[in-house]
Amino acid sequence: MYVCDGNIPKLESDRILLRRMEPNDAPKLFECWSRSEVREHSGIPELESLSSAVEMIQFLNALSETEDGLRWGIVKKESNEWIGSCGFNMWQLEGAYRGEIGCELSSLYWGQGYMSEAIQLLLNYGFQVMGLHRIEVLVDPRNERASRLFIAQQFQMEGKLRDYRHTTEGFHDVHIYSVLHGDWLQKQKEMPL
DSSP states (O other): OOOOTTOOOOEEOSSEEEEOOOGGGHHHHHHHHTOHHHHTTTOOOOOOSHHHHHHHHHHHHHHHHHTSOEEEEEEETTTTEEEEEEEEEEEEOTTTOEEEEEEEEOGGGTTSSHHHHHHHHHHHIIIIISOOSEEEEEEOTTOHHHHHHHHHTTOEEEEEEEEEEEETTEEEEEEEEEEEHHHHHHHHHHSOO
16 A cells, blocks of 8 residues: 655656755745735635745655655756646545645746646556545636646546635635546557657
């Protein structure tokens, strides 16, 4: 059975590296999370200062030690530049074998395929290493960009969870999308070598 135990392994594709976030990523995290268009439908908090960004990185890394979450920084390999983060907000093995992912990308890099690569790395890790059967994502219905992204990554919308999230604006619905291990395996077989 999968045990995280504080380990945040490096994962990589052609253009990006997913790695443990470090304190020196704080300026980029602060810049990304300060963009209203990034926070608008994601539920991530606005950071007050650079030191709060360092604290957030420490908090996100600590989640892996208690197995309450697993978060990677997304880094462009060619420039070693931090451009976003992604990971498992939670997972449950025994009795469910499911996990929920979350992600955000600096709006400077939207539409360039980086998040698609990151999601594929998460799916590969979740299904091959963690042994998950189902991977879910919760999306604000107003976030059409995220909905299109997950549908393109073979997720299927299953429905709406009413008043599921609470923000400073009140309660909001979310759409739940999922991909099953069998769906993912079929997609792997269809991909050209």
